[in-house]
Amino acid sequence: MTDTFTKRTPHLARRHAREIRFQWLGKIAISIAVGFLLIMVGTISWMGAGALKQTQISLQVYLDPQEIDTSAVEKADYGAMVKTALRATFPEVKKRRDTRKLYKLLSSQAAFGLQRQIKENPDLIGQTKSVWFIASDDVDMFFKANITVDTNGNAGKLDEKQVQWLATLDKSGAVRSRFNTGFFLSGDSREPELAGILSAFAGTTLTLFVCFLLSFPIGILAAVYLEEFIPENRWSDLIEVNINNLAAVPSIVFGLLGLAVFLNAFDLPRSSPLVGGMVLALMTLPTIIIASRSALRSVPPSIREAALGIGATRTQMVFHHVAPLAMSGMLTGTIIGMARALGETAPLLMIGMVAFIVDTPTSILQPATALPVQIFLWADSPERGFLEKTSAAIIVLIAFLIAMNLIAIILRNKYRQRF
Amino acid sequence: MYKKTLIAGLLLSSTILAAGSNVAFAREQIRIVGSSTVFPFATTVAERFGKTTEFKTPIVESTGSGGGLKLFCSGDGENDPDITNASRRIKTSEVKKCAANGITDIVEVKIGYDGIVLANSKKAKALELTLKDVFLALAKNVPDGDGKTKANSYKTWSDVNPALPNVKIEVMGPPPTSGTRDAFVELAMEGGCKSFKWIKALKKKDKKAYKALCQTIREDGAFIEAGENDNLIVQKLNANPSAFGVFGFSFLDQNTDTIQGSKINGVEPDFDQISDGSYPVSRSLYFYVKKSRIGKTAGITEYLAEFANDKAWGPEGYLADKGLIPMSEKERKDWAAKVKGLQNLSM
Numbered sequence: 073m074t075d076t077f078t079k080r081t082p083h084l085a086r087r088h089a090r091e092i093r094f095q096w097l098g099k100i101a102i103s104i105a106v107g108f109l110l111i112m113v114g115t116i117s118w119m120g121a122g123a124l125k126q127t128q129i130s131l132q133v134y135l136d137p138q139e140i141d142t143s144a145v146e147k148a149d150y151g152a153m154v155k156t157a158l159r160a161t162f163p164e165v166k167k168r169r170d171t172r173k174l175y176k177l178l179s180s181q182a183a184f185g186l187q188r189q190i191k192e193n194p195d196l197i198g199q200t201k202s203v204w205f206i207a208s209d210d211v212d213m214f215f216k217a218n219i220t221v222d223t224n225g226n227a228g229k230l231d232e233k234q235v236q237w238l239a240t241l242d243k244s245g246a247v248r249s250r251f252n253t254g255f256f257l258s259g260d261s262r263e264p265e266l267a268g269i270l271s272a273f274a275g276t277t278l279t280l281f282v283c284f285l286l287s288f289p290i291g292i293l294a295a296v297y298l299e300e301f302i303p304e305n306r307w308s309d310l311i312e313v314n315i316n317n318l319a320a321v322p323s324i325v326f327g328l329l330g331l332a333v334f335l336n337a338f339d340l341p342r343s344s345p346l347v348g349g350m351v352l353a354l355m356t357l358p359t360i361i362i363a364s365r366s367a368l369r370s371v372p373p374s375i376r377e378a379a380l381g382i383g384a385t386r387t388q389m390v391f392h393h394v395a396p397l398a399m400s401g402m403l404t405g406t407i408i409g410m411a412r413a414l415g416e417t418a419p420l421l422m423i424g425m426v427a428f429i430v431d432t433p434t435s436i437l438q439p440a441t442a443l444p445v446q447i448f449l450w451a452d453s454p455e456r457g458f459l460e461k462t463s464a465a466i467i468v469l470i471a472f473l474i475a476m477n478l479i480a481i482i483l484r485n486k487y488r489q490r491f
Numbered sequence: 492m493y494k495k496t497l498i499a500g501l502l503l504s505s506t507i508l509a510a511g512s513n514v515a516f517a518r519e520q521i522r523i524v525g526s527s528t529v530f531p532f533a534t535t536v537a538e539r540f541g542k543t544t545e546f547k548t549p550i551v552e553s554t555g556s557g558g559g560l561k562l563f564c565s566g567d568g569e570n571d572p573d574i575t576n577a578s579r580r581i582k583t584s585e586v587k588k589c590a591a592n593g594i595t596d597i598v599e600v601k602i603g604y605d606g607i608v609l610a611n612s613k614k615a616k617a618l619e620l621t622l623k624d625v626f627l628a629l630a631k632n633v634p635d636g637d638g639k640t641k642a643n644s645y646k647t648w649s650d651v652n653p654a655l656p657n658v659k660i661e662v663m664g665p666p667p668t669s670g671t672r673d674a675f676v677e678l679a680m681e682g683g684c685k686s687f688k689w690i691k692a693l694k695k696k697d698k699k700a701y702k703a704l705c706q707t708i709r710e711d712g713a714f715i716e717a718g719e720n721d722n723l724i725v726q727k728l729n730a731n732p733s734a735f736g737v738f739g740f741s742f743l744d745q746n747t748d749t750i751q752g753s754k755i756n757g758v759e760p761d762f763d764q765i766s767d768g769s770y771p772v773s774r775s776l777y778f779y780v781k782k783s784r785i786g787k788t789a790g791i792t793e794y795l796a797e798f799a800n801d802k803a804w805g806p807e808g809y810l811a812d813k814g815l816i817p818m819s820e821k822e823r824k825d826w827a828a829k830v831k832g833l834q835n836l837s838m
Contacts (some may be wrong), residue, residue, distance in 0.1 A: 172807065180809060184542065219748055228748040262813070263533040335570065342522070342570050343550060420553075424524075427550040428534040430541055439520070439550045449553070452720055453531065454549060454745040459722070 092109020120463030126252035150183035209457035220465030258421030264457025275440030317356035356409030363405020407480035521549035525559025525576030546790035564589035596782035606740035626683025664737035741814025
């Protein structure tokens with residue numbers, strides 16, 4: 073007895089070593105994956121954090137009652153008022169070329185902010201008031217230290233004089249950094265300091281909503297029929313092969329299909345979330361069908377037999393017993409499909425959703441764009457300020473994805489508890 | 492539980508669909524497609540136009556010049572674009588295609604110029620190149636000295652021209668699908684290619700051979716296709732000071748703190764030199780408008796007025812801030828008059 077044990081000990085050690093080795097390999101694999109994830113999320117958050125802050129400059133503005141007609145407050149030339157205020161702050165700046173440089177410190181749309189304030193509070197007319205204006209993107213980048221001053225005193229597009237003016241302003245406390253609410257509450261803009269994510273966010277929400285409404289019921293009904301009802305013959309095999317192939321078709325192909333069918337044949341409005349959702353639904357359907365079928369297959373046959381045994385029809389058997397049990401799997405499949413749809417730009421390109429759209433869509437027929445498209449467009453813009461916006465938009469996209477997954481997990485747990 | 496969720500879902504969807512059905516299908520918004528080079532300028536004008544007039548902000552799609560003209564010419568309906576941007580002039584074949592689909596009245600608007608630059612990091616020295624140097628450094632086949640060609644074997648800039656530094660040739664540029672690449676090949680490569688007399692003579696004899704020689708970029712790794720994203724090229728230049736990048740002037744303009752443009756034929760790529768035409772690698776930018784849509788789509792004439800205006804396209808206009816190189820005063824006047832009179836395109 074003892075002999076056999078002592079003989080087997082080296083073998084056992086080898087087996088244990090193999091076990092430990094394997095566990096270590098697993099740990100290394102996981103830590104590499106987690107490491108990459110951390111690097112990715114870390115760099116994106118690091119780069120995107122800047123977009124949450126906005127540089128503002130304060131000026132003393134005289135709200136001249138002769139310039140502002142109280143009956144039509146919005147018609148006044150607020151641009152001129154802002155320019156006058158800037159010149160008053162730097163009275164030594166006289167030359168036309170220099171005043172133009174001075175005006176460039178503020179966002180080109182600064183006047184709209186002033187207009188809004190006066191509209192909300194007309195009593196201010198006639199007073200001299202200190203007003204905070206959004207700084208231009210170059211100034212914003214300068215204060216966020218994304219641009220360094222070179223030996224000639226220039227900083228990127230800002231020249232020596234502008235840098236000096238900014239230093240003066242900064243010293244007098246007329247520069248502040250605030251949370252950038254505009255990023256979440258406004259639509260796209262060509263000015264980095266004004267660009268926001270709202271229009272793309274709304275577009276993505278509407279598009280995915282249409283996609284869900286179409287792909288979930290169709291996908292699940294198709295899966296139930298294919299799995300539980302269809303007689304097995306050559307046709308059912310053909311359908312199965314086709315669905316599996318469709319799941320692997322590159323997404324741009326679905327975009328071309330959408331262009332040919334939904335836009336050209338059905339004449340639906342271009343760039344609308346309706347068409348976008350329909351195209352994405354086509355793309356996600358195979359994924360949902362395949363996942364739902366495997367969820368149905370995993371329901372033990374005893375449940376089906378028991379239902380049929382006590383006299384249920386096949387429809388009753390499926391909808392009362394099998395489908396509810398498979399629901400959590402079907403939901404997972406749907407979410408995986410939708411998550412893929414969330415990140416797609418290629419099919420949207422063909423149906424006109426890769427576009428500059430400022431207005432936030434409120435219905436599925438209005439032109440809209442989507443979050444990944446917004447990221448793509450910003451990443452492609454020459455202005456430096458869009459760099460941090462791109463990363464911030466990626467964070468929003470990831471947050472959207474996490475929210476979607478959370479909903480799926482909650483729903484899944486809920487249905488699991490029923491049985 | 493099932494039913495409640497279902498009913499809630501249906502209610503939600505019906506409200507959204509109902510909200511949609513209030514919107515009329517008639518077009519109250521201009522639709523613009525076309526070139527990705529003109530895209531930043533068109534969107535800037537569109538945004539201003541939306542903010543300063545009672546019209547809605549136009550939708551601007553970035554489809555590329557060719558793709559834009561294809562969409563533009565495909566029909567005259569409610570769902571077709573009203574305007575297309577192009578980083579080259581419309582071709583006769585495209586005018587014919589338009590006419591075949593009933594679009595005969597097109598207004599052409601030239602908006603300004605775009606320079607293509609060969610830039611490198613400020614950490615390295617700026618280069619002074621000629622078009623001939625550019626051609627010799629980047630062509631697939633180069634002249635071997637006695638009227639024949641050989642495969643390009645130049646490894647460093649000093650191989651091309653002894654006056655240049657002994658630095659490996661490494662140029663990042665856009666892929667063939669890009670309009671910038673087309674323009675670079677046509678203006679820079681072909682320009683340098685033509686400086687050889689016998690090649691110029693070849694153009695008349697054998698146009699195909701001429702094109703193959705002048706317009707083929709080398710594929711041995713000296714020219715790196717870096718994708719359509721010019722920001723990426725700028726970032727790579729910062730990381731690799733010995734490399735050069737090919738991209739539009741607006742990207743140089745926005746990154747003057749880190750990169751510098753090479754002089755070409757002794758001319759620096761800056762605002763004034765591109766504007767007056769002395770910088771050799773520049774092209775004209777256009778957009779095209781369907782006359783038949785004026786009156787059907789709200790705001791087209793007003794959009795044209797916003798664009799063809801010194802406030803926008805002038806040397807001190809807001810498009811200049813975005814990197815558009817303005818036309819000369821006379822040219823601007825001529826084009827503004829054409830736009831005002833809605834003059835038909837003549838090839």
